[in-house]
Amino acid sequence: MPLAELHYFSDALGMQTAANVILPNRKFPGPYPVMFLLHGLSDDHTIWLRHTSIERYVSELPLIVVMPNGGRGFYCDAVEGFAYYTAIGVELVDVVRNYFPTTDNWCVSGLSMGGYGAFRLALDRPELFQSATALSAALQFGHQERFDDDQWGREFSRITGPNPIGGKDDLYTKLEALLPDRVPALRIDCGSEDFLIEADRHYHAFLDSKGVAHEYEEHPGEHNWAYWDAQIQPALEFHRRHLGI
Template identity: 30%
Template sequence: MKVLTETWWSASIGREKSVTVALPPTYSPVGKPFPVLYLLHGFGGNRNTWLQCRDLTTEVDSGELILVFPESGRSWFINDARGRRYEDYLVGEVVGHIDGRFNTAACREGRGIGGFSMGGAAALFQALLHGDLFSVVCSNGGAFEAPLRAGDPYSSFRDDRALAMPTTRDHERVWGPVGSEVRRKYDPYRLLRERNAEQPIGIHFDVGLDDYPRMIDMNRRMRDALSAESVPHEYRERPGGHDWEFVNAGLPDLFTFARSRLLSA
């Protein structure tokens, strides 16, 4: 796996931004184009967080996918209530930059998007909003109901130093108050109902059996909603909590799903 950094001035964010890119050993700037999988970090992570997965190199080296790791800090990769435009950055800048810089399959059938927790939710939001760009979604422990959250459902876990869930203040800085336009825009169940059915997506997602009860419940609700809307998906509950050990253990399934859909395009 060859790891690169791409940096440019972002008009959407108003400052220089960087993405990390991982290329498989088979990558070539000429010849058959390579599918791309965009992987989004969790709350408070960055563009290098996915690199801590110890088995990531094995998966990249055994396949023919380009991986791209953008970052948004704690901003959920959305155009948020503070005016930060990370959705515009992701879909309007990052995708175009990668297609211009590398030998990519520059079509929706050649692009997937995934992530952990915040990133898993954001991946689904952006795929439903931008079905012209992405045809595959992969999520680990996706926090899909962030736009619907009221108060602090994780208050009883606040004494856990490993807790990586936003406080009410942090959450509402991004999403606005309950009922805000930002929350309405990214409501996942509304997005499912109003998606363009002529742009089908395939979804792989899972959640840990030792994850927070609210996280397990929302993943089950998403499973049921996808079934009700006849959206093709693979859903699994497996051992693990809400952490990168859980993500790492799921890499083989995630990459098998992504490769099978994107490489067959």
């Protein structure tokens, strides 16, 4: 399978940035649906290839996999800082469309910060992203009454503002705006020993309370690559069903 490293200039970031791209086996004729695969807070666009077998898992799928560099920006347009939502959810979509043969059926997956980002992109662009899967996801990000005045709180409040609940980055508010019939297919998956398990259980309960059909699973596991390497496989199967590939 071809593997490309795409370097390009982002107007939203005001800088050069990058994404790794897995292209389908040439036995599959294009055009192709696309999956954005998002990294977590401490990583970059290389990490999925370095710590999982994602290239092998998609080897028999007619699917383009795009792994962008999202920095530490939670895939949001920061109040003070970089506009990562625009950079990835708008600009990179256009770049991929310009350089690769794509269909209009896309999906998105991510872990931790990237799990939040996957739902963020899908809820902001439901006309494009048909399905979204969140692994060990920080789904409460943007839903806090306020941030604590510590290192994490100061960093995150520069992205969302100091009182983010109900605002531009709140996944609860975003989902409610799409009811009753514009919500993409959603899947949440988290390890039972993961420190984000309560956040994911809470969003699962919220989806149930709104009558939103979705998949939710817990498995033994922690916040680590052994878990994500295993669980990206059912996530791909979820996307395969909803994309019809």
